[in-house]
Amino acid sequence: MELSDIRREYTQGGLRRHDLPDEPLPLFAKWLKQAIAAKIADxxxxxxxxxxENGQPFQRxxxxxHFDHDGFVFYTNLGSRKALQLSHNAKISLHFPWHAIERQVxxxxxAEKxxxxxxxxxxxxxxxxxQIAAWASKQSNRISARQALEGKFMELKQKFAKGDVPVPTFWGGYRVKINSIEFWQGGEHRLHDRFLYSKDASEWTIERLAP
Structure with a gap:
């Protein structure tokens, strides 16, 4: 079979303007809850x-x-490639691929620390x-072999066996302050439903996008 022949119809439902709340977070919360209930992996x-700094995009x-009206939260090694890139350019994009329920966000x-x-x-x-793994891994750095990583982990596991593990100074997190959120719902015959929430000051505008 050719890759170009792989396709399927999206038939699980549509999304209409009257379904949308005035702000995007209640809809995101509803969709995330439904993704969890559908037992989607991760x-x-x-x-x-x-x-x-050269304009090269990276994804991971x-x-x-956590999420609330202040933004979306994730944690990482502050020496990682993503953290170094965010120190030069705080603009960021997030994508939730909920294929099993024919949705994307x-x-x-x-991003701010x-x-x-x-x-x-x-x-x-x-x-x-x-916690120990956070200490053991210098995220995004080259390593000679997996054994080196596992050896470091075991060394630190023994070191912290009897006490609490302190927070590494090189470990932290980010809050993504929202500029826009797009909700994508699969539709029959590739007539997908897409709605874009864009923030202007404290107000949200909603636009339908062509699939």
Whole structure:
């Protein structure tokens, strides 16, 4: 079979203007809840897109850890490629690919670092092994072999065996301040429904986009 022959119809429902709240967060919360109820694998997984100083885009998958009217929150190593790119250009894009329920959500905005208190609170809630892994991995740096990473992890596991794991100074998080959110609902015959919320000062405008 040719790749160009792979296609399917989207038949799970439509999205109409009268279905939309005045602000996007209630609809996002509803869709996320439905994605979780549908038992989608990793429903909080989102593609995070950043751009380096040469204009080269990069994408990777991270997990959404919180959202509210102040923005979308994720955590990372502050020495990682994404963090270094955000230090040069805070503009960022998020994408939630909920294919199983024929939906996508796309967010644009600007990333700002979380406060130390927020970082400590979340880090303390992580499983101890995940805390240790944060210390063991110099994210995005080249390593000689997996054994080097596993060896470092075991060394740190012994070091922190009897006490709490402190928050690494190179570990933190970001809040994505929202500029726009697009909701995409698959439709029959490729007549998908797309609505774009754009923020102007404190007001939201809603536009339908052609599929």
């Amino acid at each position: 429903p909080t997984a989102m593609t995070v897109a950043t751009v380096d 998958i991270v997990l959404l850890k 796309h967010v644009t905005g600007e 979380l406060s130390t208190l927020e970082v400590i609170k979340y880090f303390s809630s992580r499983p101890k092994e995940s």
